[in-house]
Amino acid sequence: QKEVEQDPGPLSVPEGAIVSLNCTYSNSAFQYFMWYRQYSRKGPELLMYTYSSGNKEDGRFTAQVDKSSKYISLFIRDSQPSDSATYLCAMKLEDKVIFGPGTSLSVIP
C-alpha cells in the first residue's frame, strides 16, 4: 500500500462548481498536511497547510483533515478557469515530504 493515495482524475467541472479533492494516507505519524498546486510545466507551489484535525479556510479554499480516518480534503468554492491545474496532497514526517500522485482538475468556462 502506498503511503499516500489520491484519486488521479482527471476531474472536469463547470465554472462556479464546488470541487472536492481527497487523499488518504496510511502512516499515522505524519505531522503536517499540505496541498500544492501545479500548473502545466511548472514546479508545485504550496496552497495550504495544516497540522491538526479540523478545517482551515483561505478565501475560496478549505482544507480539511480527519486524522482518525487518515483522510484529508481540499474544497474549492466558486471554481474558476484559473484553478485548472494538478493538485497534490503532501504530508510531512520529520525530514521527509511525501506527495500523493496528484489530481488533474479542469474548470470549464
Place this chain on the structure above:
Amino acid sequence: DAGITQSPRYKITETGRQVTLMCHQTWSHSYMFWYRQDLGHGLRLIYYSAAADITDKGEVSDGYVVSRSKTENFPLTLESATRSQTSVYFCASIRTGAATEAFFGQGTRLTVV
C-alpha cells in the same frame, strides 16, 4: 535572483551514459530534496538532505547518486542512465525541519533514448 534553479531544463541522453542534474538555491535552506514526476505516480522522492554532507535515500533511489558538499548545491547523478529514468525531475528546498513550505525549481525534463 533569489530562488531555486535547476539546470539544464531539458536533456536528452543515451542509455548507459552518466548524467548530472544541477540544483542551486540562494536561501541557505537546510533541507533539499530530489523528486521525479511521472504520469500516474505523482512526485516520488529520490533523495533528500538535511544539511551539507548529510543525505538519505527516498522511495526510488536505485540508480541515482547525490552529493551535498555545499549547502546551496544538491546535484543528482544518474550513474548509468536507463529508459525507465525518463522523467521530469524536480529539486526542492525547505528552510528548516519545522517548516512546511517546500520551494520547487522549474524542473528538468530528461529523456533517455
